[in-house]
Amino acid sequence: MNPNIGILIFDSSGYTRSLLVERIARLGGCFTHAYESPGQVDCANLPTGSGLMILNHHTQDDSPAQFLSALKAAQPQLHVLVIASPGTAMRALEPMRQSGQIDALLEKPIDPDALARDVREQVVRLGAQRQLASEHLNLLRFLPTGGLRRIFNRPEPGHAELFDMTVLFTDIRDSSGWINESSAQDYFVRLNQILGAQARLIRQYDGMVVKTTGDGLLAVFEGTARCHLSLKCAQAIQTAAAGSSVPVGIGLDDGLVLTGILGTHEHVHFDVIGAHVHLAARLCGLAQAGEILATQEVVDKARFEFSFAPLTETIQVRGFAAPVPCAHIQPQSKEHA
Amino acid sequence: MKTRFSDRQLSYIIDQSLIYQCACPAQVAKHLIGLRDLFAYQQGCLNQTGTDVAVHQRIAADAARAHAALEECLDAVLELEQWDRQTLQMPASLQKTPRII
Numbered sequence: 001m002n003p004n005i006g007i008l009i010f011d012s013s014g015y016t017r018s019l020l021v022e023r024i025a026r027l028g029g030c031f032t033h034a035y036e037s038p039g040q041v042d043c044a045n046l047p048t049g050s051g052l053m054i055l056n057h058h059t060q061d062d063s064p065a066q067f068l069s070a071l072k073a074a075q076p077q078l079h080v081l082v083i084a085s086p087g088t089a090m091r092a093l094e095p096m097r098q099s100g101q102i103d104a105l106l107e108k109p110i111d112p113d114a115l116a117r118d119v120r121e122q123v124v125r126l127g128a129q130r131q132l133a134s135e136h137l138n139l140l141r142f143l144p145t146g147g148l149r150r151i152f153n154r155p156e157p158g159h160a161e162l163f164d165m166t167v168l169f170t171d172i173r174d175s176s177g178w179i180n181e182s183s184a185q186d187y188f189v190r191l192n193q194i195l196g197a198q199a200r201l202i203r204q205y206d207g208m209v210v211k212t213t214g215d216g217l218l219a220v221f222e223g224t225a226r227c228h229l230s231l232k233c234a235q236a237i238q239t240a241a242a243g244s245s246v247p248v249g250i251g252l253d254d255g256l257v258l259t260g261i262l263g264t265h266e267h268v269h270f271d272v273i274g275a276h277v278h279l280a281a282r283l284c285g286l287a288q289a290g291e292i293l294a295t296q297e298v299v300d301k302a303r304f305e306f307s308f309a310p311l312t313e314t315i316q317v318r319g320f321a322a323p324v325p326c327a328h329i330q331p332q333s334k335e336h337a
Numbered sequence: 338m339k340t341r342f343s344d345r346q347l348s349y350i351i352d353q354s355l356i357y358q359c360a361c362p363a364q365v366a367k368h369l370i371g372l373r374d375l376f377a378y379q380q381g382c383l384n385q386t387g388t389d390v391a392v393h394q395r396i397a398a399d400a401a402r403a404h405a406a407l408e409e410c411l412d413a414v415l416e417l418e419q420w421d422r423q424t425l426q427m428p429a430s431l432q433k434t435p436r437i438i
Contacts, residue, residue, distance in 0.1 A: 013352070013353075015353075015432055016352070016353070016355040019355050019356060020355070023356075056355065058349075058352040059345055059348035059349050059352055060349070060352075083355070085347075085348040085351040085352055085370075086351070086367050086370045086371065087344050087347065087348060087370035087373070087374070088344050088345075088348065089348055107367075108351045108352065108354070108355060108360075108363065108367075109351060109354045109355060109356055109360035109363045109364065109367070110355060110356055111356075112356045
């Protein structure tokens with residue numbers, strides 16, 4: 001059983017409450033919180049891990065209807081099990097079971113084995129549900145961030161859409177020398193720290209990480225301010241890299257990019273493709289350590305006022321017929337947006 | 338149908354006997370509630386033929402007899418087990434010793 005499932009027990013009688021706690025504790029793998037009255041808890045802030053609630057209703061108790069309604073409204077996932085006497089109490093609570101505010105209604109005197117069975121089933125179900133949710137969250141971490149996730153509204157292989165985007169590539173310079181100087185494990189830990197820091201900056205500037213590229217990242221930016229934000233982000237990455245003594249080169253281009261899902265029905269992965277992606281990758285490769293090499297189009301659209309004007313140059317890039325006007329931006333260049 | 342115990346009193350007896358193994362009076366109380374439900378149901382049944390009337394009357398009469406017998410039984414059991422007849426409190430000697438409070 002999942003040890004993280006909390007069971008709340010409400011019972012106004014200390015005697016029967018202790019019997020219930022004892023019975024549930026025998027199941028193992030779960031923990032209990034016992035209360036004399038519903039007034040002792042805040043429905044919106046139940047103890048962490050609570051998945052199941054057992055209320056032993058006594059004839060002399062106030063009607064639990066209001067409490068159960070509030071509880072189910074605040075905690076719709078909580079499994080609510082109520083134990084009541086046959087007759088009047090049971091008849092009063094039956095409509096709440098039918099409306100879903102009570103998930104299970106047991107009649108007193110209860111069969112302890114039946115109670116144990118019901119609770120165990122629920123705990124197993126809740127455990128499986130939480131495991132699934134946790135796996136789902138873990139899987140989401142493998143997907144691209146931000147608005148790019150919309151592509152997964154139609155997760156069929158071959159599905160692709162065109163978007164105006166700024167493409168940013170980063171690449172750690174001289175990483176082969178670096179990997180030879182350290183163990184593979186140390187290299188991996190360090191690389192993960194650096195790329196993690198870059199990814200955080202990309203998110204901070206509203207960018208979306210598409211994937212890692214060995215010792216760098218591919219990210220895209222959307223929206224009207226995408227060139228401005230991507231350039232600011234590139235500067236922030238270079239500033240951080242300068243402080244960490246791991247030099248980085250960055251390439252930037254802007255234009256229509258095809259985003260889509262590649263693969264088969266058994267295995268798919270997300271990617272962005274197009275001439276602008278290729279060009280940004282090539283510029284990243286050409287950038288010097290500590291340099292941002294961006295197309296002039298990105299610089300113009302970014303509308304920066306640099307303290308030191310970037311060095312502009314028309315570059316013949318492999319795979320592109322026409323020379324590309326570009327700007328070399330050094331980390332010391334300060335922008336005034 | 339005449340009653341010695343009110344619905345509320347029966348519920349109170351049941352409330353104190355949460356689980357089967359210490360629930361003998363509660364079992365009787367539970368069946369008394371069931372018999373009251375059966376009796377009330379017969380009173381509300383539709384009578385479309387003469388046979389219907391006879392069937393419902395027979396069931397109601399036997400439910401009332403069974404009810405009277407079980408109420409007497411409950412009365413005797415409470416006496417034997419020395420329940421407090423005023424409060425209908427279960428004697429401490431019958432309570433299982435809770436291991437966790």
